[in-house]
Amino acid sequence: MMTADMETAIRLTLERMDKTVFTRGTNDCDAVMADYWLMRTGLDPMAKWRGTYNTDEAAEALILAAGGNGNLVEEGMRSIGFEPKDGQPARGDFIVMDFHGDEVAGLFLDPRAAFKTARGSFRKFRPTILKAWSCD
DSSP: OOOOOHHHHHHHHHHHHHHSOOBTTTBSHHHHHHHHHHHHHSOOTTTTTTTSOOSHHHHHHHHHHHTSHHHHHHHHHHHTTOOOOSSOOOTTOEEEEEETTEEEEEEEOSSEEEEEETTEEEEEESOEEEEEEOOO
């Protein structure tokens, strides 16, 4: 599988966040960011869960079973050999951030983060980052 360079992957991911409808399992924060990672590395951190949920209730059950969305994302990233990084994230890193008490997967753009929720696509200045992964 051909992988995309970081700036191309960022551009395509931001376009997707902004122009598509939030859909559980295919176009939620985790799915969008898993697809970004797949585009960058050829590895799918969401492979275990693809096609297994398409409702808020099913998504919440997965998140609850993992002990939070940050833990769910970390489990997926570990399944493909990536551990959370130490220190500050860099542009293009996959992050889990706090958004009004929810753990949301997003794309770090330095100093902003981009992410998708049921309420829309957002850019947050200096987000509270809980976990981050780098593929560079």
